[in-house]
Amino acid sequence: MPPRFRLLSVLVLTSSVLACATRGATPTSEPSTNPPMTTPSSLDSSAEQYVKLVLAVGQHDGNYVDAYYGPEAWAKEAEAAKLPLPEIAARAAALVKAVEDVPVPDDALVAMRRRFLLTQLSALAARVRMLSGERLKFDEESQALYDARDSQHTEAEFEALRAGLDELVPGQGPLTERLERFRQGFVIPKDKLDPVFRAAIEEARRRTLKYVTLPAHETFTLEYVTGKPWGGYNWFKGNATSLIQVNTDLPIFILRAIDLAAHEGYPGHHVYNALLEQHLVRERGWVEFQVYPLFSPMSLIAEGSANYGIDVAFPDAEAYLRDVLFPLAGLDPKRAADYVRMESLSEKLSYAGNEAARRYLDGTMSREAARDWLVRYALISPERAAQRMAFIDTYRSYVINYNLGRDLVKQYVERQAGPEATPARRWEVFRELLSSPRLPSDLR
Numbered sequence: 218m219p220p221r222f223r224l225l226s227v228l229v230l231t232s233s234v235l236a237c238a239t240r241g242a243t244p245t246s247e248p249s250t251n252p253p254m255t256t257p258s259s260l261d262s263s264a265e266q267y268v269k270l271v272l273a274v275g276q277h278d279g280n281y282v283d284a285y286y287g288p289e290a291w292a293k294e295a296e297a298a299k300l301p302l303p304e305i306a307a308r309a310a311a312l313v314k315a316v317e318d319v320p321v322p323d324d325a326l327v328a329m330r331r332r333f334l335l336t337q338l339s340a341l342a343a344r345v346r347m348l349s350g351e352r353l354k355f356d357e358e359s360q361a362l363y364d365a366r367d368s369q370h371t372e373a374e375f376e377a378l379r380a381g382l383d384e385l386v387p388g389q390g391p392l393t394e395r396l397e398r399f400r401q402g403f404v405i406p407k408d409k410l411d412p413v414f415r416a417a418i419e420e421a422r423r424r425t426l427k428y429v430t431l432p433a434h435e436t437f438t439l440e441y442v443t444g445k446p447w448g449g450y451n452w453f454k455g456n457a458t459s460l461i462q463v464n465t466d467l468p469i470f471i472l473r474a475i476d477l478a479a480h481e482g483y484p485g486h487h488v489y490n491a492l493l494e495q496h497l498v499r500e501r502g503w504v505e506f507q508v509y510p511l512f513s514p515m516s517l518i519a520e521g522s523a524n525y526g527i528d529v530a531f532p533d534a535e536a537y538l539r540d541v542l543f544p545l546a547g548l549d550p551k552r553a554a555d556y557v558r559m560e561s562l563s564e565k566l567s568y569a570g571n572e573a574a575r576r577y578l579d580g581t582m583s584r585e586a587a588r589d590w591l592v593r594y595a596l597i598s599p600e601r602a603a604q605r606m607a608f609i610d611t612y613r614s615y616v617i618n619y620n621l622g623r624d625l626v627k628q629y630v631e632r633q634a635g636p637e638a639t640p641a642r643r644w645e646v647f648r649e650l651l652s653s654p655r656l657p658s659d660l661r
């Protein structure tokens with residue numbers, strides 16, 4: 218999902234790629250000295266068991282394994298064994314114990330790896346409990362799965378933001394309808410979608426490659442799809458290759474081209490996955506990064522960095538829209554400033570989506586009331602609110618990863634880079650984050 222108003226679209230990350238397992242990168246083999254019970258090598262055997270457990274959970278939950286490009290034999294093994302949930306839970310508990318028994322390594326990155334495995338395993342155990350029928354409250358669930366929780370939000374907070382938009386789009390009728398009419402002037406015509414998206418992705422790529430070194434063969438495929446609960450998706454295939462899909466069920470506003478290019482592609486999901494593969498899987502042989510469990514702390518880092526990445530890549534979004542994408546889409550460049558102002562005000566409403574999800578999933582608000590809440594406080598059309606509810610039904614507290622994730626990543630990078638940071642320094646901190654096993658709780 219996108220920054221600016223990026224709550225409203227619904228972008229998830231990478232995907233399951235069992236079919237592509239053979240194309241994927243095999244880790245650069247185990248280190249030649251591989252004593253089973255010493256640090257850090259003993260983390261290696263736990264890491265392999267962790268991957269196998271993630272694949273086992275995937276047999277019970279079709280959305281769980283978002284990407285996998287490890288050995289095909291492991292995928293087949295998981296499919297054949299189809300371990301029952303109680304058995305997975307027992308193995309996860311034993312594995313936690315094994316990792317805990319490994320002394321905290323001196324090397325900071327290896328220590329982070331150990332903590333990563335423990336936190337990911339804890340999230341896996343929580344997902345198994347959910348699949349076994351346990352109901353968690355929204356905040357408990359997000360803490361258990363994503364290592365973070367969003368604070369509660371009130372109507373008053375969003376009413377104040379509505380007032381700012383009300384001034385921007387004066388006139389008769391409900392504000393959501395006025396905004397929707399205003400936005401209709403910034404829809405990318407269907408026949409311009411592909412050239413606009415390709416231009417934005419190419420520009421995002423060019424800007425990213427100035428600061429981030431990617432494998433020379435990195436590449437992606439772009440596809441247009443319909444009938445999905447999300448707005449865009451990046452399916453990572455391994456070997457620095459992605460499939461980026463754009464959902465065209467609803468009209469697509471011009472800012473989404475930048476959002477999507479940066480969020481799904483550069484420096485978002487495609488780059489995050491490619492850097493983890495390059496630095497952790499290939500250079501270090503850390504097999505656990507060949508699998509991506511969607512309902513896990515990795516997703517807060519992934520979605521948060523993908524959304525923050527839009528600002529990193531396009532600090533001049535308004536000028537780029539006005540000078541390049543508006544003309545390409547046949548839109549009037551003179552209207553770019555008003556449009557961007559509307560989008561940046563709307564973006565601040567994104568937390569209304571978390572609140573709707575919280576109340577709906579906790580049972581204090583009906584599905585219909587939650588949809589109406591989205592129309593009123595997130596200021597999106599009933600059609601988009603319906604798409605949003607379908608997303609919440611499927612992904613639940615995952616919604617916090619977009620906006621809370623973005624804010625946590627932004628604060629982290631700005632703190633690390635310092636207040637006077639040059640763009641190069643900001644990119645450097647950002648790139649390091651994307652190449653590390655850093656967890657949401659490490660961002661604070």
Ligand SMILES: [Zn+2]
Pocket residue numbers: 218228229230480486519520523
């Ligand atoms: Zn995403």
